Amino acid sequence: MAAASGMIMQNIFIAKQYQKNSHFVNRYRMGCSSPYVSSMLPFQGGKFAWDGTTSMQLVNVSKYQRTSVNRGLVLCNAAPSAAVPTLEKADFLKLQNGSDIRGVAVAGVEGEPVNLTEPVTEAIAAAFAAWLKDKKKEEASRHLSISIGHDSRISAQTLQDAVSRGISSVGVDVIQYGLASTPAMFNSTLTEDDAFLCPVDGSIMITASHLPYNRNGFKFFTSAGGLGKADIKDILELAADIFKNSSVEAYARNKASASVKRVDYMTVYTSNLVKAVRRAAGNIEKPLEGFHIVVDAGNGAGGFFAAKVLEPLGAITSGSQFLEPDGLFPNHIPNPEDKVAMKAITQAVLDNEADLGIIFDTDVDRSAAVDSAGREFNRNRLIALMSAIVLEEHPGTTIVTDSVTSDGLTTFIEKKLGGKHRRFKRGYKNVIDEAIRLNSTGEESHLAIETSGHGALKENHWLDDGAYLMVKVLNKLASARASGAGGGSRVLTDLVEGLEEAAVAVELRLKINQSHSDLKGGSFRDYGEAVLKHLE
Template sequence: MAAAQGSSDVSSSAKVDFLKLQNGSDIRGVAVGGVEGEPVNLTEPVTEAIASAFAAWLLNKKKADGWRLTLGITTAGHDVLQFGLASTPAMFNSTLTEDEINHLPVDGAIMITASHLPYNRNGLKFFTSAGGLNKADIKDILEHASRIYEDSSHGSTQELEQASKGEVSNVDYMSIYASDLVKAVRKSAGNKGRGPGPRRRGGAVIGDAPARQGYKLDKVLKPLGAITTGSQFLEPDGMFPNHIPNPEDKTAMKAITQAVADNKADLGIIFDTDVDRSAAVDSSGRELNRNRLIALMSAIVLEEHPGTTIVTDSVTSDGLTTFIENKLGGKHHRFKRGYKNVIDEAIRLNTIGEESHLAMETSGHGALKENHWLDDGAYLMVKLLNKLAAARILNPNVGSKVLTDLVEGLEEASVTVEIRLKIDQNHADLKGGSFRDYGEAVLKHLENSISKDEHLCKAPKNYEGVRVSGYGGWFLLRLSLHDPVLPLNIEAPSKDDAIKLGLAVLTAVSEFPALDITALNKFLQQ
């Protein structure tokens, strides 16, 4: 397994705190040296131990004896299918695909990715046919991996290869997965042959993600008839020489918007590196990401499932709520940050009788009930392509305006800002407590302060932090999921109104000296 190539210079006997590798429902660590203050902790022996622990966990869950989940697993006697460069959604789908010739479906899949994080980072995601693993599962695996690591002599790679009992096979699964995506588009458009694709002038332009998404160009869009001239930044390069491959990044969105304009394209599509997040740009250059993308997906899903509940993260706008509930006739359930939190909440609602078919974050993560609740950026874009393809059956000259029209009426704030207030964990004001306890104290004080201000009103339903409406806008102060940070989101109709909301926060949090309010002061003084 190549999760940490280039890190073999690190001692295999070094003490490792495995639980510190947990990042919610994923594993993240430093795989390559070269950054001061960031020692390598995702070494080859560590990765092998984690793989072995996943094999044991899966065997215990499934009680299977003929499955494929290289080293950490094959040494346990299990077979491995290597897919090479692949996407996160594809790895999940490999647990569902029926293909006896290629030994599919697999019982478990591991994705090696750190998404858009810096070059020295890497990570692991895990899947079974039930979807991605949750936080508790990851904790179990890491605790088991720690025991394996401590008990093992960790011989050389050559020795481990000689000891392995399982077989390793290479499978071009991305071709299989891409073919299934093409079939999904054609089926939705009512076209089972080659037929016209979802294009008009310049077709679809792939924008970014220099690692895994090039497959979509040759194996998905071209077979559908799209002209993909002008696509850019498709070569694998973990150094990200052009810009951060992040659908929320302004530079990334500017690049794909420019590509759409230069090539007179109908649609631009952009992913992060492992293709679980996405965004789009229409032919006029209008960005379809964050609240707009959620609004667009909500419109499509509510056409198919009238009245369904749309679950989102906590930083979505009031305008999105109005759009979903008043224009589309759905229900907006604003929950917490964290794509897994959003997905799990949608699943929970269905179990108690409240129908939900879409769970989305402003980050570009999105999951649909029809797609096994996997956060799948490629599948979201397929839904958009389906809409274009179906419209072309009725009007061959239609462009991406059919998508833009679906978000007509979405109210958007003139001022949108996110400010990160960092907690100094070494400050005396923490009095030996955790940053989480300190952050909760800040939120409680803010909540009490707001209750005394007649211009401000707490959100009646809120599941994370303190969300407040006032001055025609709103703000949300919450505690980061993993870091000693209190992110502050503000949306308002004008800069003056945004400043009034910011001042309300500043007045309350200024009493906490361990909280760095420099960024907030800078915003208020602009």
């Protein structure tokens, strides 16, 4: 067998081996060891033949935990080396997805090689910690801390450990929250509570939203909010440099030395949501008493909402479904835009004769609702509902949305509600940043919301929080009852009366051929931005 740089154990994961185990998806559950690439160093570049598969790139690995899938083990007779195999800066930059980082963390899906390995993750986390230290260099005498949370994905624990090691390697304290929501992670940078080691200086959420089980990624926060595209690019470039200068020995040393603290921060976050509803109802202890509300968490991180938010407020939550975290998402994609997901929560409302249904995406930064008659509040209807609620509180304010909203929504906001509608570039961070910009110019804006269900309010630090959006909806129910209006979710339906909707709405997402000659070797994003610039 040919030699490769580094006298270390080689593990090969071949898609054929996954395919041999035809029952893998049905058999695997959260309690088992998962098939993600553990302790894996990036692609070595040496090519070998094994198990009938030729020209297969090997992956360097110092240790791999046993999984429920078949695997091959190859011992390489190579000269020792302290060098970590090289990834180009461009490989790191490919992980950028707007203001997030996303990649493949679990092997086994044909055509989707793992690129979010543990060493890559360590480098990214170390880069964020170093970036944060640079931003806070005037506070150099103080020890910084970063909180880490994750959704229900099967690669979450391994990536959480790798993130912890990367942060620790830069001399920043690590605080793990375990299963958490994205909005809670941002809130941890704002909460002032020494008992929960808050506020933290920065926060990382390990999530890939509604993407398939083999994907994962990161969202980053400071007290100023989520990081923007330029910050993510800087962090990935720094991560590439850190990775390039790493060694196998340093990787092993980080793995042995990382220490963390663990905090149940979700207790704080859910308590604040409960208090917000009680305040809106005049400080009544159980303002939702008698309301029957079902929750569909899609086996993501949002299952807490039923027991930790609704029940303390007096709501009946029987009939709630898919509250248990399961990173294979066996019931439906946790996505408020998905027709199957919306059909599931609608059916749950009708079957249980509930007053309201609430559905979240995987990491709870998006949400939607269903009224007692099965009418959906998502996409344009969710924007209309939130606009009506916000414009009651802030007459005349500007509602910022993404560009794919309907003309009927514009008419509803401006003619029926008396507000202003500002359409802007798609992307939740783009919409939020535009609302912030408008306020800075003197134009009042209190809501930035996408058709995807990302909604951010000025009163909530411009955080896109699916749970907080639903709290605003619950506030409306509770305050209507307190004022004697009652009517259940009919109160919400009445708020969107007059919204003109298209008989049929179809959204097509086209696959881009990145090798097309028109791109001239660049990315489609660069090409698209050049076209938009030309049209200005």
